[in-house]
Amino acid sequence: MSADHGTAVSTVAPAKVNATLVVGPVRERDGRHELVTVMQSLTLGDQVVLRPRRDGDGGEDGDVVRCPGVGGDNLALRALTAFRQATGWDAPPRTIDIVKRIPVAAGMAGGSADAGAVLRLAAHVSGLGDAALLQELAAALGSDVPHQLRPGLAIGHGAGEQLIRCSGVLPGAVVVLRAGVELSTAAVYRRHDELDAATGTRTRAALDGWRERIAQTLTGPAPPSLPDALCVNDLEPAAVDLCPLVGSNVERLRGVGAQRAMVCGSGPTTIGWFVDAERAQAAVARLHEDGADALVAVPTGGAAVSTIIEVPA
Ligand SMILES: C[C@@](CO)(OP(=O)(O)O)[C@H](O)COP(=O)(O)OP(=O)(O)OC[C@H]1O[C@@H](n2ccc(N)nc2=O)[C@H](O)[C@@H]1O
Ligand SMILES: Nc1ncnc2c1ncn2[C@@H]1O[C@H](COP(=O)(O)OP(=O)(O)O)[C@@H](O)[C@H]1O
Incomplete structure (x- = not known):
């Protein structure tokens, strides 16, 4: 049994833009398109908090997400579930609070940004999950999540999940x-x-x-x-x-x-x-x-x- 680590932690989940997005054939493995893209994070971002669950947080038992403006299955909660399964982190239930600033279903990878942020926060609080494992979990959640795990400037290839990270940021x-x-x-x-x-x-x-x-x-x-x-x-x-x-x-x-x-x-x-x-x-x-x-x-x-x-x- 791991310790509770009952702290609350917060981070920004930045939106991305694709400065380039060239799309090739569909790959057999998962039906997604091969592509080459340049992904650049922006100062526009959601605020994501991971904290111990309190009475009145709502939802089912266990971990819960509160994300006004987004209905249905939340990618941030799926990220926390995947993290627990992969690492065995069994601390008491957590609440994810998201202040949404990135427009939803708008091509700015807001859901992926929140999922990436939750993986960073969970790894920080628990002390579990090395960089390779987080990358693997991110890739399983969606093509844009690996970039959003470590925001910045990167070239994405494969279906977008394989990254060449670049130093610096695009100008302007x-x-x-x-x-x-x-x-x-x-x-x-x-x-x-x-x-x-x-x-x-x-x-x-x-x-x-x-x-x-x-x-x-x-x-x-x-x-x-x-x-x-x-x-x-x-x-x-x-x-x-x-x-x-x-x-x-x-x-x-x-x-x-x-x-x-x-x-x-x-x-x-x-x-x-x-x-x-x-x-x-x-x-x-x-x-x-x-x-x-x-x-x-x-x-x-x-x-x-x-x-x-x-x-x-
Ligand atoms: C287009 C891009 C550009 O960065 O993002 P958005 O602009 O939507 O944020 C990405 O390729 C989107 O990434 P993401 O939104 O994570 O996609 P996923 O969850 O992996 O896939 C959603 C669906 O999009 C299609 N898809 C996605 C990525 C890809 N390389 N080929 C695809 O064909 C598939 O139909 C897939 O079922
Ligand atoms: N935390 C989240 N933030 C935004 N959308 C989410 C989230 N979790 C799940 N979704 C769902 O993911 C879909 C894509 O949203 P989003 O990631 O904002 O856009 P895009 O894929 O265009 O970049 C939406 O239909 C939305 O309901």
Whole structure:
């Protein structure tokens, strides 16, 4: 029996953007698409607390999650269950409290961020689970969770779960334009396949080429930066097709001066890249005048972003 470790701990679970997302064939093993992506964490994030369960926390017996704005099966609770099963951590029930700031089902990996945060918090409190085990648990929870376990800048390949971690962060600032509607990741991949049937799927060899070119650019001695030619989102046509608002939001971002405007992951969030936070803030002011739901976030990574603090239990 392990000790109770009855402390309450808290961390930030940052959203991610995909600066590049090139999609290849479906792999037989799990039906997911092979891809190459550049994932960058942002200062926009959920707050996640793991603490001993109190009377009145609700739910069934055992561990519970309180996550206003998200119904149904919660990936954060699944992460804690998987952690307990894999490590044998048998401390009394915990409550996960999540303050949701990342838009839900929006292509910003909010659920994966919360799951990654819970794995970090549980490992910290229990003293169990080495880096390799956490990585394995994360990969079993979803393609985006391994990156969200250690937020920052990384090149994802495989189905997104294999990572080449990069030092530093991408330059500039991002305007996040929320769509106010949800889009299912699985539905976007399905539509991508239907559209792709006409244009042809990228081959494995083509994906390898993308990975090499991106790795050369992001893992060299210079501060990381991606040329426009390497910034593509293959899911964009499918997201626009399923949700035409996405296409007009990309145009809106161009209209307020974004150097590069694109769909974020599987959408429907769109992002605009700006040289700095000041220019991004000016663009957000113009979008707000127009009634849009937009905010500025900047790329972030490293130890600062996954810091864990103790909070009152
Ligand atoms: C598109 C991306 C880009 O980072 O994220 P979002 O923009 O949705 O956050 C990811 O590929 C999404 O990752 P994630 O949301 O973790 O996906 P998973 O839970 O693993 O899979 C959800 C579903 O998406 C499809 N899927 C996901 C990943 C992948 N490489 N190929 C796929 O075909 C499958 O239909 C799968 O059942
Ligand atoms: N902690 C969580 N936060 C957000 N969504 C969650 C969470 N747990 C489960 N989900 C479910 O996961 C789905 C995808 O949500 P999310 O991770 O926000 O988006 P995306 O996959 O587009 O990045 C949603 O349908 C949502 O109901």
